[in-house]
Amino acid sequence: MSEKTSKSTSGAPVSVPAKGIQPGKPFHDLAKWATKAPEGEHLISTAFGDKVKEDLKFVHNEPGVHKPDPILVADNVTRRFGGMTAVNVKHFEIERHGITALIGPNGAGKTTFFNLMTGFDAPNTGAWRFDGKDLAHVHPEQVARMGMVRTFQLTKVMSRLTVLDNMLLGAPVQPGEGLFRALVPGLWKKQEKANVEKAEALLERFLLIKKKDDFAGSLSGGQRKLLEMARALMSDPQLVMLDEPMAGVNPALKQSLLDHILSLREEGTTVLFVEHDINMVRHIADWVTVMAEGKIVAEGQPKSVMNDPAVIDAYLGAHANIDLGDDSVMDLKESEEH
Structure with missing residues (x-):
C-alpha cells in the first residue's frame, strides 16, 4: 500500500496510508488503526484522529457551534409534513476527518435530516454545502459522485442479484454500461476487472467474501448492513453517512464493525452516523450532536454531552432524576397534564 506523509500534532512526520481500499491487502492490516494494537505490534497511524481531537479541543459545547475545518455545513434547514x-436545524457543521455521532430519541428527525442532506427529500427552506459546493436541488446520484454517500436504516440491497453484483453497482466508473461500448470488450474489460478486485477486497474486509456468489436476499439483516456499508465504500467517498449501522448486526460482529468505522477515519474519510447505542457512541465518536423534536439541542465531546441536562431530558423526560417507583411522580404528571 502506498503511503503519504503528514504531520502529527507534535510536528513530527507521520506516514499515513494512501486513501482507498487496495486490492490484495487484507483488512486485518488496516484494522490495526483501531484502538487496540495486536500484542507486540504498534498502531500504524492515528494522525487524522489526533488532528481532529486537537482541532475540537477548543470548540465550545453548544448547539450549532462552528468547527475549525467543516466538510458539511447546513443553515436554516426545515422540513414540514402538514402541520x-x-x-x-438553524446551523450544523461536521468536522473533516472526524467521526460525528447524531443521536436523539425516536422521531427526533435524524433520518429525515439525512434524507435532506443527500437529496432523497427536499426541504421547505435552507441551504447546505459539502466541501464548499452547494447541494441544494442536487440529485442523490450526483451527491454520491461528489463524494458523499449514505447507508439506510432499512437496507437497500438488490435481493435477486449476487452479493458481488450488488458491490459492483457501487463502482463509480462503469465504461461498459453504454450500448455501443458494451459491444467492444476491449473498452471496458480492464476497468471491470479492477472493479471486481476492489469489490472482493471490500467483501474480505467485511467478512462477506464467502457469500460473494450468493443472492443478497439470502443474507441475514446484519449481513445486509455490512454489505450496504461495503458497497458505499466502492467510490472512496470523502464523507460516509451511516444510518443506525449497528441495528440488526450480530453482537459478535459489533467490535469488528467499530474497527471498520475507526479505520475509515484513518484512511481520511469523514464519518457521520446515527446510533442509539450510547456505549458505541462513547467509544468511537469524536463529536456528538443531539437532535430532539427536529432541533439540535446539544453538541460537544461525548463525555460532556452525556451529562447535558438537555440530552437527559430529550431521552428520559423532565423527571429523569426522580425515583420512578415513587407514586407521587404519577400524581405530578397527571396534574401537569390537566
Whole structure:
C-alpha cells in the first residue's frame, strides 16, 4: 500500500496510508488503526484522529457551534409534513476527518435530516454545502459522485442479484454500461476487472467474501448492513453517512464493525452516523450532536454531552432524576397534564 506523509500534532512526520481500499491487502492490516494494537505490534497511524481531537479541543459545547475545518455545513434547514415540523436545524457543521455521532430519541428527525442532506427529500427552506459546493436541488446520484454517500436504516440491497453484483453497482466508473461500448470488450474489460478486485477486497474486509456468489436476499439483516456499508465504500467517498449501522448486526460482529468505522477515519474519510447505542457512541465518536423534536439541542465531546441536562431530558423526560417507583411522580404528571 502506498503511503503519504503528514504531520502529527507534535510536528513530527507521520506516514499515513494512501486513501482507498487496495486490492490484495487484507483488512486485518488496516484494522490495526483501531484502538487496540495486536500484542507486540504498534498502531500504524492515528494522525487524522489526533488532528481532529486537537482541532475540537477548543470548540465550545453548544448547539450549532462552528468547527475549525467543516466538510458539511447546513443553515436554516426545515422540513414540514402538514402541520408537523420534522426538521428545524438553524446551523450544523461536521468536522473533516472526524467521526460525528447524531443521536436523539425516536422521531427526533435524524433520518429525515439525512434524507435532506443527500437529496432523497427536499426541504421547505435552507441551504447546505459539502466541501464548499452547494447541494441544494442536487440529485442523490450526483451527491454520491461528489463524494458523499449514505447507508439506510432499512437496507437497500438488490435481493435477486449476487452479493458481488450488488458491490459492483457501487463502482463509480462503469465504461461498459453504454450500448455501443458494451459491444467492444476491449473498452471496458480492464476497468471491470479492477472493479471486481476492489469489490472482493471490500467483501474480505467485511467478512462477506464467502457469500460473494450468493443472492443478497439470502443474507441475514446484519449481513445486509455490512454489505450496504461495503458497497458505499466502492467510490472512496470523502464523507460516509451511516444510518443506525449497528441495528440488526450480530453482537459478535459489533467490535469488528467499530474497527471498520475507526479505520475509515484513518484512511481520511469523514464519518457521520446515527446510533442509539450510547456505549458505541462513547467509544468511537469524536463529536456528538443531539437532535430532539427536529432541533439540535446539544453538541460537544461525548463525555460532556452525556451529562447535558438537555440530552437527559430529550431521552428520559423532565423527571429523569426522580425515583420512578415513587407514586407521587404519577400524581405530578397527571396534574401537569390537566
